[in-house]
Amino acid sequence: MTPAARIAAAIEVLDAVLAGEAAEKVLTGWARGHRFAGSGDRAAIRDHVFDALRCRRSCAWVGGADTGRGLMLGAVRLAGGAPEEMFTGARFAPAPVGADEGGESLEDAPEAVRLDMPDWLMPPMAESLGDDCTPVLEALRRRAPVFLRVNAAKAEVAEARAALAEEGVSTRPHPLAETALEVTENPRRVQGTRAYREGLVELQDAASQAVCAALPAGPGTRVLDYCAGGGGKALALAARGAEVVAHDADPRRMRDLPERARRAGVRIETVATEALPSAGRFDLVLCDAPCSGSGAWRRSPEAKWRLTPARLRELQEIQMDILLRSCDLVAPGGTLAYATCSLLAAENDRTVAAFRAAAPAWRLVDQRRWTPRDGGDGFYLAQLMRDETDPP
Ligand SMILES: C[S@@+](CC[C@H](N)C(=O)[O-])C[C@H]1O[C@@H](n2cnc3c(N)ncnc32)[C@H](O)[C@@H]1O
Incomplete structure (x- = not known):
């Protein structure tokens, strides 16, 4: 495919994503319907789509419209290219640039546009990140390393x-x-x-690995990964010799875990929610809770545009519920760890503060934050221990 044809394909995919479909699904569907596209073409189209989604507001501003075409016009301009050379109207290329598609200069754009943030998220991000806010939001506009x-x-x-x-x-x-x-x-x-x-x-x-490395797990430690999902953290903890039991409210999320554990040469038991009360107590209960994913928006940029204040409130309620349900599974002297890949205090310190207000026997013993400025995704980790004078 020519570079122009790849841009035309990215425009088609972006239009479907902007209409509400998941980017990965649209890209897979596109590849199935265009068997002639080679792996290099598919990779290039994917990069166009994700780059444009990461920088949706600035691309739309410079491209003149919040559409697949506007985003790609803006992306080409922001990369210093001349859209007229790609948007030629030749076979498989996008139609020529119209007189009304000039777009605007990014220098004149509001801060939230330049930083590619939804307006409503600017105040909570500023409050959560302080002096780091601008550089962190800038970092979220770039690709994440592998x-x-x-x-x-x-x-x-x-x-x-x-x-x-x-x-x-x-x-x-x-x-x-x-x-x-x-x-x-x-x-x-x-x-x-x-x-x-x-x-x-x-x-x-790498920051997900740093979270695991900060946890008290090793040979002889019994660990419950309460929100195990695909098992990334469960596998890292098992590799350190801990005896790991994985749980998830949606067991289908753990579907690949047995095969991943086999490949890694570790043993991970899974447990259903109904069986948790008879699973005993654990030295470490890790709650890697569902969250906005704001620390990982470089990898999942669509999520940045789909998050709403109502969904954020709903997530806070789920996070609190998870802490309240899982804390009783911690053995005396054990650790309750709460992690998110969020940059927002509302899902981090504030959730932990709300939990401690509801369960005052829990003491905060450690709290750490990582942002994309450290290289990896943004993460938060709090470790709590129960005051032994107040057993469950
Ligand atoms: C951030 S993901 C976990 C990622 C995983 N720990 C990893 O490192 O690969 C959060 C997980 O929590 C699960 N979850 C959502 N609500 C839950 C609940 N009430 N109890 C337990 N797990 C829940 C979701 O299904 C999802 O798999």
């Missing part, structure tokens, strides 16, 4: 790096976690490598 976790249950860091390098995947260690590698060359090849297939490495964000 990170791997070296699976300590199977390999040393140097061994994993050498195995990946043999198949053309270059990496460098990342300071966020001892197990973290940032892929510097050929990220799309990772899943085809022997190192990945044999479980020497897993795909996991």
Whole structure:
């Protein structure tokens, strides 16, 4: 496909996404319907779509419209290109640029447009991030690196790096976690490598690994991953030798976990919600709660535009409910850990404060935050312990 044809395809996909469909689903459907497109074409179209979604407001401002075409016109202009060279109207290329498609200069745009944030989120972001607000929101406008976790249950860091390098995947260690590698060359090849297939490495964000590294887990520790989802954190904790039990309100989310655990050479038991009361108590209960995902909006930029104040309030209620239900599963002297990949205080400190107001026996013993400025996704982690004079 020509560069112009890829832009035309991105416009088509973006229009479907702006109409409410999920980007991944639309991209998969597009690829099925256009079998002639090679992997390079599909990757380029995907990059166009995600780049434009990350910078939706600035692209729309510069492109003159919040449509697939407006976003791609804006994206080409913001990248310093000349849209007239791509928007030619030739076969498979987008129609020529109209006189009314001039767009506006980003210099004259309001701050929320320049930072690609919905207006209503600017005050809570400023309150949550303080002096870091502008650089963090700027970081969310860029692509996220691809990170791997070296699976300590199977390999040393140097061994994993050498195995990946043999198949053309270059990496460098990342300071966020001892197990973290940032892929510097050929990220799309990772899943085809022997190192990945044999479980020497897993795909996991570096800050997500830092969250796991900060938790008290190791041989002899019994851990409940209460919101296990696909099991990224459960696998990281099991690799450190902990005995991990995985739970999720939606067990279908844990569907791939047995296969992932097998590949990683670790054992992870899953437990249904009804069976939790008889599962005993745990040294560590991790609640990696559902949240806005604002710390990961580089990877899931659609979520930035779909979040509403009502959904944020609903998430806060779910987070509180999860803490109240899971805290009784912590063994005496054990730790209750609350994590989100959110940058918003409303889902972080404030949820923990609300929980502590409702359950005052819980003391906050540690609280950490990571933002995309640290390299990985934005994360929050609070660790709480129960005052032993006030057992459950
Ligand atoms: C942030 S994701 C977990 C990601 C996962 N821990 C990882 O590292 O890959 C949150 C998960 O919480 C689950 N969840 C939502 N409501 C829940 C509830 N009330 N109790 C337990 N899990 C819940 C969701 O199904 C989702 O899989």
